[in-house]
Amino acid sequence: MELLRARQQGEAVAVGPGAVGLHASLDKVIATMNTDPVLQAQVADERMQISLLWDEFAEMHFGTINHCLWQASPAECQNQLPAEQRGRQPLLGTCQPGKCRNSVLTRKNAPYWIAEEGDLQDTLRRKRLSPPRRESLEIRLADVQSVTTQFATLEA
Ligand code: SF4
Incomplete structure (x- = not known):
């Protein structure tokens, strides 16, 4: 409704x-x-x-x-x-x-994606990661951001 x-x-x-x-x-x-x-x-x-x-x-x-x-x-x-x-x-x-x-x-789904984006950014910023692990997290972050940027097109 x-x-x-x-x-x-x-x-x-x-x-x-x-x-x-x-x-x-x-x-x-x-x-x-x-x-x-x-x-x-x-x-x-x-x-x-x-x-x-x-x-x-x-x-x-x-x-x-x-x-x-x-x-x-x-x-x-x-x-x-x-x-x-x-x-x-x-x-x-x-x-x-x-x-x-x-x-x-x-919009009901947005908090999950925004939280995952933040977690990934934190991990990439703070942790020492092997190059393959870093690459896989960066790929996931790009996927997640392809969704979070779309939420901006929905009205608040
Ligand atoms: S992959 Fe498609 S059909 Fe399967 S659960 Fe997700 S949205 Fe539904």
Whole structure:
């Protein structure tokens, strides 16, 4: 409901590979509310809005790191599974938030990424690290910063 309210104000509510799809689905719910005369009569009824959201986002999974829109075909987390086991459910342990087209990140996810960015910067600044370890942390930091810089595009 928070995302729907913000979207009704014309805000971008998410970043990440699935953000365009999330915005399109929220806009679809808003258009349904605005154009159906029966629904318009009930528009103040939050239960009706929640019901529309359930219909549109039946497969959505909410997480700390990101949220998953879950459609089987673009799901990066399925790639390591045997063919017969793919497409059943998201595998959050092998999620690729910055790459998978099901992945969306909202302001609720920002604290995790900002904390990881700070930890990585601290480690790189303070610790003596072997060159391979330093390189791997720098690669991770670049990945994390590719997400944290996108959060700046969301309204506070
Ligand atoms: S990789 Fe992550 S976002 Fe993509 S389908 Fe799997 S759990 Fe969902």
